[in-house]
Amino acid sequence: MSRKRIRDIRNEELIEATIIAVHKRGYGVVTMAEIAREAGASAASINYYFGSKEGLMEATMLHLLGKLRRAMSDGYATARTPRERLYAVMDANFADELFTVPQCSIWMQFWANAPYSPRLSRLHRINRARVRSHFLAELRALLPAEQLETARQALQCYMDGVWLQAAQSEEALNPQDARAAAHRVVDLVIP
Amino acid sequence: MSRKRIRDIRNEELIEATIIAVHKRGYGVVTMAEIAREAGASAASINYYFGSKEGLMEATMLHLLGKLRRAMSDGYATARTPRERLYAVMDANFADELFTVPQCSIWMQFWANAPYSPRLSRLHRINRARVRSHFLAELRALLPAEQLETARQALQCYMDGVWLQAAQSEEALNPQDARAAAHRVVDLVIP
DNA sequence: CGGTTTTTTGAATGGCCGTTCAAGATTTCA
DNA sequence: TGAAATCTTGAACGGCCATTCAAAAAACCG
Numbered sequence: 001m002s003r004k005r006i007r008d009i010r011n012e013e014l015i016e017a018t019i020i021a022v023h024k025r026g027y028g029v030v031t032m033a034e035i036a037r038e039a040g041a042s043a044a045s046i047n048y049y050f051g052s053k054e055g056l057m058e059a060t061m062l063h064l065l066g067k068l069r070r071a072m073s074d075g076y077a078t079a080r081t082p083r084e085r086l087y088a089v090m091d092a093n094f095a096d097e098l099f100t101v102p103q104c105s106i107w108m109q110f111w112a113n114a115p116y117s118p119r120l121s122r123l124h125r126i127n128r129a130r131v132r133s134h135f136l137a138e139l140r141a142l143l144p145a146e147q148l149e150t151a152r153q154a155l156q157c158y159m160d161g162v163w164l165q166a167a168q169s170e171e172a173l174n175p176q177d178a179r180a181a182a183h184r185v186v187d188l189v190i191p
Numbered sequence: 192m193s194r195k196r197i198r199d200i201r202n203e204e205l206i207e208a209t210i211i212a213v214h215k216r217g218y219g220v221v222t223m224a225e226i227a228r229e230a231g232a233s234a235a236s237i238n239y240y241f242g243s244k245e246g247l248m249e250a251t252m253l254h255l256l257g258k259l260r261r262a263m264s265d266g267y268a269t270a271r272t273p274r275e276r277l278y279a280v281m282d283a284n285f286a287d288e289l290f291t292v293p294q295c296s297i298w299m300q301f302w303a304n305a306p307y308s309p310r311l312s313r314l315h316r317i318n319r320a321r322v323r324s325h326f327l328a329e330l331r332a333l334l335p336a337e338q339l340e341t342a343r344q345a346l347q348c349y350m351d352g353v354w355l356q357a358a359q360s361e362e363a364l365n366p367q368d369a370r371a372a373a374h375r376v377v378d379l380v381i382p
Numbered sequence: 383c384g385g386t387t388t389t390t391t392g393a394a395t396g397g398c399c400g401t402t403c404a405a406g407a408t409t410t411c412a
Numbered sequence: 413t414g415a416a417a418t419c420t421t422g423a424a425c426g427g428c429c430a431t432t433c434a435a436a437a438a439a440c441c442g
Contacts, residue, residue, distance in 0.1 A: 006418085007419095028220065029307065032399075044422080045421070047400080048421095052401080053401090105306070112302070112304075112358075157353050159348075161351035162348050164302065164348075168306060168315075184341055185341075185345050188380055198389095222428085222429060238430080244430065
């Protein structure tokens, strides 16, 4: 277990460094050396742990997806009605530990680069399908069938759009405000 | 004038090739040689016309921004009421000649890369401010002041989100459907 | 037609980056 | 403690890419 622990600690450190370095320099141009410097390690050791640059990126995205999934589960745990669960799906995306400039930024970078990397696009597809089915499951209880798709699209696109803007922000974000705004949008769509 | 014409023709050809090549390979990894092959030219000639890779990217984004601006002006020309003009702002983003997979894709790439290129981020900022002010101008006539920002954010984020999804689409897009859906969203937000 | 300007390109240049590897440092554990 | 396993890294390798440049090709025009 001590063997595992060291590996886990390094993984975590390197992934955090990756998030910061990609945010600072951009997915397309960030170098292994830059990420390594951010982590206080060497480029060679990153390859030791992740095999390649693409492996590191995949692991980083996996890390973020796990965070998002956990945030959503937590929200579901206390939600009681369909509307509350709908709030919970939105809130997960704007959770305090997720809705920060570097994370929105790197998320958008992954988004833009997913189509060109089979490993990233796989993760991206899985996540999107999951969010989509959560939305539909709750909306079904609140709207007639023929309005489902319009409402889902409106809400999901809104969420994506907010992240897109957040990624470009020059100031720190306010997750609480974002959640309140999201609730207002939900109420707009489902009267 | 013949001098000017040849230069304009080449510019247009090279920009079209850039859109296709970036869509195929991704902004971060596309090479001058690939763009040149797409255009049936040499990498050296691209530098002759645009000075550098960044110059080419800036010109390409400028080209797309021009298209968007023109689509919006055209819509405004026939719109008579604030609500019609609001439709027109949305419709411009989903115009037949703009709402295609390669163009949404390249747009997202620019979006993701703008923060790391002063020339791109300048264009990006200008465009965003323009769209924002158009939205606000029309919404002012339709909503009380305290609801302006929520509505604008909902609509603008929706537009961004749709493009984001469209960029990932594997099938051709249907601009007409997109416009219809956008109108429904407008009606949802402004009853 | 010639001379001049504009356009095109193949080849050369210089630099940078991901990955590998062998050797050394550190940790583990019997 | 000492051998084995794990971790770290500097240096080297091989490849790729944007850009430059000189020279050829094409277009222009008096």
